[in-house]
Amino acid sequence: MERKIALELKGICKYFGSVVANKDVDLTVYDGEILAVLGENGSGKTTLMNMIAGIYFPDEGKIFIGGEEAVIRSPKDAFRYRIGMIHQHFKLVDVFTAGENIALGNGKGKRYSLSAVNEQVRAIAARYGFRIDPRKKVYEMSVSEKQTVEIVKVLYRGADILILDEPTAVLTPQETEKLFAVLRRMRDDGKCIIIITHKLHEVLSLSDRVAVLRKGEYIGTVNTAETDEAQLTEMMVGKKVELNIGRAEPKDPVDRIVVSHLDITNREGVKVLDDVSFTIRSGEILGVAGIAGSGQRELLEAIAGLQKVQSGDILYYDPQQGGKQVDLRDKTPLQIRDLGVRLSFVPEDRLGMGLVGNMDIIDNMMLRSYRKGRSVFLDRKDPAKLAEHIIESLEVVTPSAHTPVRKLSGGNVQKVLVAREIASSPTVLMAAYPVRGLDINSSYMIYNILNQQKQDGVAVLFVGEDLDVLLELCDRILVIGGGRVTGILDGRTAKKEEIGLLMTGSKPDGKEAANA
Amino acid sequence: MNALITFITSSVRLGTTFLFGSTGETITEKAGHLNLGTPGVLCVGAVSGVLGATFYVGAVSEVNGLLAVFITILCALVGAGLLGLLYSFLTVSLRSNQNVTGLMITTFGVGLAKFVKGELGTDADAAISKVASCFRHSLPFAEHMGWFGEIFFSYGILVYLAILTALLTSFFFKRTRAGLHLRAVGENPATADAAGINITRYRYLSTIIGCAVSGLGGLSFIFDYVGGWDSGLVSTEALGWLAVALVIFTLWNPNLGILGSVLFSALYILPNYLNVGFAVRDLISGVPYLVTIIVLVITSMRKKRENQPPANLGLNYFREER
Numbered sequence: 001m002e003r004k005i006a007l008e009l010k011g012i013c014k015y016f017g018s019v020v021a022n023k024d025v026d027l028t029v030y031d032g033e034i035l036a037v038l039g040e041n042g043s044g045k046t047t048l049m050n051m052i053a054g055i056y057f058p059d060e061g062k063i064f065i066g067g068e069e070a071v072i073r074s075p076k077d078a079f080r081y082r083i084g085m086i087h088q089h090f091k092l093v094d095v096f097t098a099g100e101n102i103a104l105g106n107g108k109g110k111r112y113s114l115s116a117v118n119e120q121v122r123a124i125a126a127r128y129g130f131r132i133d134p135r136k137k138v139y140e141m142s143v144s145e146k147q148t149v150e151i152v153k154v155l156y157r158g159a160d161i162l163i164l165d166e167p168t169a170v171l172t173p174q175e176t177e178k179l180f181a182v183l184r185r186m187r188d189d190g191k192c193i194i195i196i197t198h199k200l201h202e203v204l205s206l207s208d209r210v211a212v213l214r215k216g217e218y219i220g221t222v223n224t225a226e227t228d229e230a231q232l233t234e235m236m237v238g239k240k241v242e243l244n245i246g247r248a249e250p251k252d253p254v255d256r257i258v259v260s261h262l263d264i265t266n267r268e269g270v271k272v273l274d275d276v277s278f279t280i281r282s283g284e285i286l287g288v289a290g291i292a293g294s295g296q297r298e299l300l301e302a303i304a305g306l307q308k309v310q311s312g313d314i315l316y317y318d319p320q321q322g323g324k325q326v327d328l329r330d331k332t333p334l335q336i337r338d339l340g341v342r343l344s345f346v347p348e349d350r351l352g353m354g355l356v357g358n359m360d361i362i363d364n365m366m367l368r369s370y371r372k373g374r375s376v377f378l379d380r381k382d383p384a385k386l387a388e389h390i391i392e393s394l395e396v397v398t399p400s401a402h403t404p405v406r407k408l409s410g411g412n413v414q415k416v417l418v419a420r421e422i423a424s425s426p427t428v429l430m431a432a433y434p435v436r437g438l439d440i441n442s443s444y445m446i447y448n449i450l451n452q453q454k455q456d457g458v459a460v461l462f463v464g465e466d467l468d469v470l471l472e473l474c475d476r477i478l479v480i481g482g483g484r485v486t487g488i489l490d491g492r493t494a495k496k497e498e499i500g501l502l503m504t505g506s507k508p509d510g511k512e513a514a515n516a
Numbered sequence: 517m518n519a520l521i522t523f524i525t526s527s528v529r530l531g532t533t534f535l536f537g538s539t540g541e542t543i544t545e546k547a548g549h550l551n552l553g554t555p556g557v558l559c560v561g562a563v564s565g566v567l568g569a570t571f572y573v574g575a576v577s578e579v580n581g582l583l584a585v586f587i588t589i590l591c592a593l594v595g596a597g598l599l600g601l602l603y604s605f606l607t608v609s610l611r612s613n614q615n616v617t618g619l620m621i622t623t624f625g626v627g628l629a630k631f632v633k634g635e636l637g638t639d640a641d642a643a644i645s646k647v648a649s650c651f652r653h654s655l656p657f658a659e660h661m662g663w664f665g666e667i668f669f670s671y672g673i674l675v676y677l678a679i680l681t682a683l684l685t686s687f688f689f690k691r692t693r694a695g696l697h698l699r700a701v702g703e704n705p706a707t708a709d710a711a712g713i714n715i716t717r718y719r720y721l722s723t724i725i726g727c728a729v730s731g732l733g734g735l736s737f738i739f740d741y742v743g744g745w746d747s748g749l750v751s752t753e754a755l756g757w758l759a760v761a762l763v764i765f766t767l768w769n770p771n772l773g774i775l776g777s778v779l780f781s782a783l784y785i786l787p788n789y790l791n792v793g794f795a796v797r798d799l800i801s802g803v804p805y806l807v808t809i810i811v812l813v814i815t816s817m818r819k820k821r822e823n824q825p826p827a828n829l830g831l832n833y834f835r836e837e838r
Contacts, residue, residue, distance in 0.1 A: 091706065091711075095703055106711075
């Protein structure tokens, strides 16, 4: 079958200072196909796509579009070549309607008519099966609606080559399926679609071909129909990786933290958690699943003593004192520590809440231990030893223990944070999205640490976004939908679709439920 | 009855100063620039107008009313616009802090105006009173319509110009592509940048045009309301701060500014019409600020996103910073 080449890259190189982001990348994409670009974090996928979209300019190499050489110096140039990119972080004006956002920067010289734009938006939506209300304000939209606006925006500008950067990272399984259906329809319409992802099962279910990058280099392209997860992983990582997460049976679990009837209203007066009750047990991993922003953050912060609670109880049973009951509600982190509760918290915002970016690894270790000193002077010896130990045992890539942590890559920052938290031998470990932005190797290292903690009898609370991982790692999974507990499932028997439904389950009638 | 009519017409005439001031500031703020230099801009606008009027009156033997008004307005626009250019050069090109720069513009503008006033001497006073009568020339049929004519048609050109400017500005924000782009620049410059909108151009133009419009506020106070500038400059500065408050009061909507400006000026001059002591007078003149604070509290409690300040207000934009 003769197919038309939509886009061809030849020998593309890009350097940032001495760092090689892309080296000698060749890539061919045809009209009417979906190409997945697969690679670990830091493998140069996004950089490569940004060069096609005109955000960066390649240092070497050529780009051909429709057989002719193209020079793309800005997003405007990219639009001229009918290329549109949907970024991971949406570029939308919150107080504008969908239509206004789509009209932005378009149609110079023509008369400005929002109703005409809205009409065209509806036509595009009808053609590809989107659901979009052009008069809805962006701030009233869900994440998936915003993403729809971004895609329609690119189509409205007449793009034939669409690049999507990790589009499913923020979607529920159901929303992902809808997105894929739309993408397939666009492919059948002759559009060329490039999707960046590191989720293997999505690659396999959606794409026609897969291009793999590793450490900035182009490894190869395979037809999706002729490959499997093992081969793709090997191409991505460069060596065989054990893709199974171990899950030991919990050893005599005891209730460690009991949360009952917890209500939390955030600073804006919105009820984020409604009558939440559950138990965290020692020696097991309790997973928390939910759409991002469904109250996970507030839940963890309430337990850690950072969030005021309207009503409900948080009780801790102290194993050192024979299960003595301690009330954690409305305590400050300091009070919790003074009560002898060894609680460790790996927050979602690593460099905001977890570590101090401008301080080095040793000083960051001391954030946990500085109170132990007896004299007015700081004792740096023990933290320095701990820092060296962490760097060695977890293979943290850093010039030295004296490097400011903000200069480390995301995965290494996370290793430092997690290692510090477990160094104080906690009885409860809470981790929010600990593998977000991490490559496969680092992710599995974190999973192993969590498993190790579990086997040591620590009660682990794990908030995750990848349902496949939650199902493999956790003993029980707590599903939060719209601020309420919509289910507590057994990790061994639960189905992904079931969790997906529970995540959204209470959403349509969320308002009534909140009143009930 | 007469006192009431005088009160209303005075409020409208003084309100013009607020309306020009706040409309101009709104144009600037919608593009994300919080210009605290408005009091200085008002003073410079007024003084530039006076300069133009003085030179014109000194250069010709017979004063042509229309030409005098035109030259004075033009000079005010240019003078205030230049100050806007200085502000945008400092904040957009050199990326200096907007609050500090704005306060500097106020200090600079007020000082410059006082300096020019000292240099011009008595020639200016004569010119102002001549040109002021041209500015106050009202619609001819106003006299024949009794109180109705007094309240609606007895004003000089600047009052109608201010209302027209406010209406046009609102229309510009809501109905034109450039207005959409301008609002996008103030809300989310990174998004506007990605959509191919020239941020620097929009920010420069909105500040310069905004300042030029604000400058007419000072002009209207000196030529239309007072008709002299002996006590004028100190008051102009105070009025400038109220104009900034009015922007918040109107929730960045120049249409609302038409009513808001009259309300503000009515509160401002109310003590003159009441037989009360000095302490009460001072308290009453503080009411506009109090009202603005109440409006701020109410809107932030209601949390309607459309009524909030432009999201990027007061922040400079660097493309490279992520």
